[in-house]
Amino acid sequence: MSTVKQIMALVKQELQSARRTRYVIFTFVLMPIFMWGLQGGVQMLLGFVMGSSQEGVTIFFVNYDEGNTTFDLNLGDEFLDKLKNATQTNTSILHGAKINHIKYVNMDYDDLYQKIHNSETASDYTPCIIIPKNFTQVYLDFNVTEGDIPPVVELYSLPGGIIGSSMLEAGVWSIVSEFNIVEYHKVVSFASSPVIFSKEEGAASSYGLGFVAMISIMVAVLAPAPFVSTSFAGEREKKTMESLLALPISRFNILLSKLLAGMALIGIFALMNIAGLFLFSAMIDVAAGSIGEEEYSSIFAIEPSPIMLVLVVSMMLLSAFVAIGIGISLASLTNDVRSAESMYNMFMMVPAMGVGFIGMFGGIPERAFGGAGVILYIIPWAHSISILSKGLYPQTYASSALTRGLPGGGIAMDLVIHFGYLIIVILICLFIASKVFEREGILT
Amino acid sequence: MNIIEIENLTKRFKDNVALDNVSLTIQRGEVFGLLGPNGAGKTTLIRLLIGLIKPTSGTARIQYNGLGPFDINKDIMEIRKKASLLPQEADVYENLTAKENIMYYGQIYGNVPNGEVRRRTEELIDMIGLRGRENDITKEFSGGMKRKVLVARALVMDPDLIFLDEPTTGIDILGARTVRNLIKRLAKELNKTVILTTHDLSEVEELCDRVGILVKGKLAAIGSPDELEQQFTRAHLEDVFIGLTTGEGVLEEDLTTKKRRGFISRILRRR
Structure with missing residues (x-):
């Protein structure tokens, strides 16, 4: 019980500090609304041209x-x-x-x-x-x-x-x-x-699903940057780390507490993302009505079903967990917040954007993606997008399941693999982060 | 009775020997000063005793009232439950109020009810003279006020053993006076053991029962300020310190045999 109380005290302090910091309000509360609103506005104004995935449609x-x-x-x-x-x-x-x-x-x-x-x-x-x-x-x-x-x-x-x-x-x-x-x-x-298979809802717009995946992944991965940087490198920069480490709480529990605080913030963020999603959907409907371009509505509109919302939130939490795990290790190696944020963005931005854009164009769940898919699936967030796509449309993607042809293979096994991969990556990241955090050099 | 017994404690960082075979004891209720030039090993010693770093060799045992002895190689969490550290370079959490800063640390100790933590926090706020500002965000505090909050934070759980690394640095005269009076009270009235590092020798002379002088990781001298002045035949502790740290040599006199070793190069005297 004492350990739990210690961890809760740490989490409370992190959240209290975050609450009084402007970046949190912007990043975790306003940014999802802003991103979705911006996308809705851009689509309304500019329209969109179909591009092709890496191997062509x-x-x-x-x-x-x-x-x-x-x-x-x-x-x-x-x-x-x-x-x-x-x-x-x-x-x-x-x-x-x-x-x-x-x-x-x-x-x-x-x-x-x-x-x-x-x-x-x-x-x-x-x-x-x-x-x-x-x-x-x-x-x-x-x-x-x-x-x-x-x-x-x-x-x-x-x-x-x-x-x-x-x-x-x-x-x-x-x-x-x-x-x-x-x-x-x-x-x-x-x-x-x-082509609608039984028990699946026909998507109002499959492009909309890709859009959801892209925005959710990118923001889930990039949003924690200020928190992770401040929470770890910031403690060293502001000279609060040594006092904290001298308390009767293990470094692992300190790490865990900061992680839990980060996940709490991501939870808020995921809910705001859902709100943004509804905003986007409403904006598209308004745009479609005002300009009579009904195909725009059909292209971009998203019909948030309960299962979609659950999968989106799960996908975001898992993706953010991975990102925070990696970010903690990076931040623990740097001495100041700016360096930590730069490293975080450098490591996260390119794979997150790459996966996000490819996911938007539906390339990830497709077997036809070929050899490049092997490289893509090394990136944890490709698995997050696959969970969303295959979770929503299991029959649709049955024919392109990774494990099709294997005994017991199919979408269910694919989902197990995707979840399992994310969990393993999270555990590896936490292990590395704990080792980095345990170094004596973290004090200097 | 000894609260700390240090035996042959050594810490090596790659090629650098930060602490070299240091042995000493510290008694309960004592204010023990650690002196030395920058890089002498003072902070390293404190970090070893509080378990922030591990020794390369040697050990130290800490005995509290009715608890212990605890070995720094094995029982560091137990040591920390009754010890606190105020590092040299420490800062408050600027987004928290003074009260929140202090209570936060109290809650980390985990095994004390929140009510008790709150009571102690209120006591300390009065003690350090922050009443009226306790609910203000510490981002707005001056350096001296922040230091007071840090001292209060270090004391919130009523530790038996307190490590203070330059506690009056950056504080105004009145604030420094408050902290010194607090240290005296902790030791004399409350029987706390305080290990103090400082560069202010007047502070050492005022507060410390005994002083250990570290030079290049070795314990060059140990004793009360008066004993050291007598031993090295100096009028002031500062002269002893400068002599030991600059390597200019000091006159050593064996008080029992009154023999003069005689390797004086230059003697600084101050009247």
Whole structure:
């Protein structure tokens, strides 16, 4: 009980000091609101262009169109040309994507449809644009005043990052629009169908999920910097360390207390992040309503479900725990707050931003990420993003599970691996931090 | 009765011998002064006794009233429960009030009810003359006031053994007087043992029952100020100190045999 009381006294002191420090109010309370509000504002003002992940977004295109021999016309081929042009055009929302129109060309429609809607194989066949066999003929025969049914372009995608993103939908829609010659009563209809597996909510916007992951990770990793620096290097700089270490409390308990105080602050931060998330969602809805750009709403809006909120908070806490663990070791090696903060940002910023941006574009959970994924998964926060993605959409990502093919493999095992990796990293960081903190040199 | 017994205590930092085979005893209720030039090993000795660093060799045992003896190599937490340290370079937590600073340390001791900590804190606030400012954030305090808070913080849990590393540095004359009176009271009335380092020899002469002079990690001399002055045939302790630390040599006289060793190079006298 005495040890608990000591630790609580230390935690209380840390939180009291933090409460009276301006950086805490800004970093932990205002910054999440600011970040989400800023992002919402930027998106409202500037829009967004679909970029590609490191290995490029591959869109499968299957043209069953039999064309029209009389007019020597195959609109399916024309669609493919326009699609390819769009991927080369800097201003196009599809810029950077890769079109693969060869791979599944020999599959028949029913087989292809089955593969797309099979959770084990879906990621190998999506996103997929299908032009039906009577596309050109229906288009030529179509007359809107006669109440005909227009030809359909079908797009099947998985929610989760850019590959299933509504960005793709918006890009394809813009090409579809080029076929719509309303004055000649010629239109093409566009059926964009996210592949929804049972028990999963169709994401209002998979891009939104990537956005949540990016913002949450980056801020969870970077926000603790001032606290960690002040709490450790700051004690040395301000000459309070020696007195503290001379008290009848072990250095490990001092370390643990500071860690707990940091996690308490991160908890506040996570809640403010959730508030920011709702703010962002509301701003997008307002923007979509005011400018009539409904695709923006569908692209960026986030529907915070309870499970999403729980996963976001868990992801942030775990990520921050890792960051604080690493930060403690770094701060214990420096003599002043500025050096500690610089080192912290130097070590954390690049991997956090890298993982955040790649996570935003949905590259992390995808098996197709290939060899670069091995390097990416060394970074602990890649696992945090994977927990969020796979936790929310287990069936969606089943076909791209890391452990697919292993006995008992699948999303459940993937999640265990991701959690386990984070826990191991946390324990290693704490071990290193405790050793650094135990040095006699920490006094000088 | 001895509260501290130090035996052949040595501390080496890589190639530097900070403390070299020091042996001495300190008695209960004594105010023991540690003198020496910068780098002599005074702070190293204190840090060893409070367990901030580990000795390279040797040991020290600390015996409290009815508790111990505790070995610095094994029982450091037990030692710290009844000891406190005011380091030379120490500061308050600037975002806490004076009262919070003092209470915080009291609560770290863990085994005392908060009510008792609060009572002691109020006593100390009166004792050090901070009444009226106890709820002010210490960021606004002068250096001297901060030092008072630090002294109070070191005393909050009523330790038996107190290490004060230059406690009156940076304090005004009145504040220094308050701290000195407090040290006298701690030792004489409350029977606390105080180990004190200072560069103010008048303070040593006023407060210390005995003095140990460290030079390059070795214990060059030990005794009461009067004994040292007699032993080294100097009118003032300062002369003894300067002689020992500069290596100019001092006249050593064996008081029992009255033999003169005779390696005088220069003698400084002050009347």
